Amino acid sequence: MLHETWAFVGTAGDRILAEAWLSAGPGPVVIAGHGADGDRNAQYIRGAAKAWAQGGITVVAADAPLHGARAEARPPPGIGDPAWPVFVEWAARDLVSLADVVAGALRPEGSLGYLGFSMGTHYGVPAIAADARFGAAAFVVGGAPVDAVGRAADVAPRPVLMLNADADEVFPRDAALALYDAFRPPKEITFFPGTHAVWRSPAQWYRRLERFFRDTL
Numbered sequence: 001m002l003h004e005t006w007a008f009v010g011t012a013g014d015r016i017l018a019e020a021w022l023s024a025g026p027g028p029v030v031i032a033g034h035g036a037d038g039d040r041n042a043q044y045i046r047g048a049a050k051a052w053a054q055g056g057i058t059v060v061a062a063d064a065p066l067h068g069a070r071a072e073a074r075p076p077p078g079i080g081d082p083a084w085p086v087f088v089e090w091a092a093r094d095l096v097s098l099a100d101v102v103a104g105a106l107r108p109e110g111s112l113g114y115l116g117f118s119m120g121t122h123y124g125v126p127a128i129a130a131d132a133r134f135g136a137a138a139f140v141v142g143g144a145p146v147d148a149v150g151r152a153a154d155v156a157p158r159p160v161l162m163l164n165a166d167a168d169e170v171f172p173r174d175a176a177l178a179l180y181d182a183f184r185p186p187k188e189i190t191f192f193p194g195t196h197a198v199w200r201s202p203a204q205w206y207r208r209l210e211r212f213f214r215d216t217l
């Protein structure tokens with residue numbers, strides 16, 4: 001496993017940093033999108049990425065706008081804020097730019113995978129819907145903001161896996177199911193014990209994600 005830090009220019013002209021956990025040989029390539037409280041080095045991405053890279057899956061994650069090395073004095077908007085749709089569109093465009101960087105640097109043999117956590121679901125759905133290079137997507141503790149639901153159907157026929165917490169206080173069951181219903185088959189959803197940020201037996205759900213990408217990419 002090799003770890004590198006990349007830099008590229010985003011759609012707004014700013015410098016974006018990305019972490020790449022590279023497998024030793026050819027294999028699936030997954031781009032990860034972090035949640036609102038994280039960045040490209042979030043533990044829930046970094047821990048899995050190190051293990052997956054040793055097993056042949058490359059993982060790349062970049063800072064979303066207004067997060068990590070791109071943080072500014074003003075906080076990022078929350079769902080429902082007037083600026084939220086603009087933020088989601090910005091983040092989605094940057095995700096496509098990251099896919100360009102990954103394609104140029106790694107030249108993957110197959111399609112890209114996408115793994116979005118919470119907020120990473122919101123901008124991940126429209127980005128994947130617009131970019132055929134993504135062949136499969138998994139969304140963890142994501143819910144049903146309008147921006148994601150409105151583009152969810154366009155992800156098909158690429159497979160989707162949703163993993164959600166059964167006691168999620170941010171995106172409860174009805175919000176998760178609303179997004180799931182908006183996706184078209186093939187799709188699958190599982191509710192695991194835990195809250196939005198605290199999961200019981202997280203290792204088994206990371207194994208489930210790893211199997212999903214190995215089976216679909």
